[in-house]
Amino acid sequence: MFNRTPSRTRQFVSEAGALGANIIGCETMEDFVAAIRTPRPIIIMIKAGEPVDQQIDALRPLLSGGDIAIDAGNANFRDTIARFDRLKDSGITFIGMGVSGGEEGARHGPSIMVGGTEQSYTRVEKVLTLIAARYEGEPCCAW
16 A cells, blocks of 8 residues: 555554555555556545546556556546546556445445446456445445
8 A cells, every 4th residue: 555645654554453464555656556466456545636637647657558547536427537538548447436335334345336447347346346345245346
């Protein structure tokens, strides 16, 4: 995981308890991208709007063809369409992903609504369905 404020990354890892052993805290974006095996699915979960565009711009030179930038910040659908169009010829694909659930979602899994190409959804479906909430045994995750 990466946060632009390294002390927050260190704090997150130190407070993760038993999960801390499964988290690689990275202090630079370069280290973060290098820590993920290719093709990389990268979830961006920050304030919607211009900050997402700034993060995509910062990530773009570090990414390779086949990587997926996933915006999980509940963006305006028009921004999602523009980001998808901006990246479509770069070899990097884009997913707009709505995440719903608030505090309960943080504790028990969120509802996850995924946009983008079916092929990119298929690549991330397994991990998303594992972290999603469940209703009557079915994951609350769909493309």
